[in-house]
Amino acid sequence: MGQRDKLILEQLERKIEPFRSARNIPAPEKGWLQAVRTALNMTLEQLGNRLGTSKQSAKAIEMREASGAISLKNLREAANAMDMQLVYGLVPKEGTVDQLVERKARALAEKIVRRTHHNMQLEDQGNSEERIRQAIDDLTDEIKREMRRSIWD
DSSP, X not given: OOHHHHHHHHHHHHHHHHHHGGGGOOOOTTOHHHHHHHHTTOOHHHXXXXXXXXXXXXXXXXXXXXXXXXXXXXXXXXXXXXXXXXOOOOOOSSSXXXXXXXXXXXXXXXXXXXXXXXXXXXXXOOOOHHHHHHHHHHHHHHHHHHTOGGGGO
16 A cells, blocks of 8 residues: 555544444434434424425425435435534444455455465465465555555455
8 A cells, every 4th residue: 555545544534433433323213304303393394394395395305314215415405404414424334444455455365365375286286374374464465555446346
């Protein structure tokens, strides 16, 4: 991984960090809009008025959010109508971005080294398990350093 790529990943890690704790918060079953609106004791008619639309349209927006079919633009507008702010981000499912890249690079390295080892075994030139693990470690480092796009194939 070049210095520029490393710097980009470090900046991304810093941006993601505040969102990391939110990954374990489940969305309310009927969506955030309805949960917040009802907690604020706001009616659908009031939300519709604040959005410049009807009560039925406000309900449709809530239903689209609950089903995952709402656009970020609509979600932001509905949040604004309730004097709320949409907070949006992406976080790795596990660990950090660097750990994600490490896992992907290691999986690719293992696939390449094991395939090569298998071919060498067919020619009666197999390596020891220790040598294979070292080759996987070395190739993992190389793949990370080069930030190969093939880790996503």
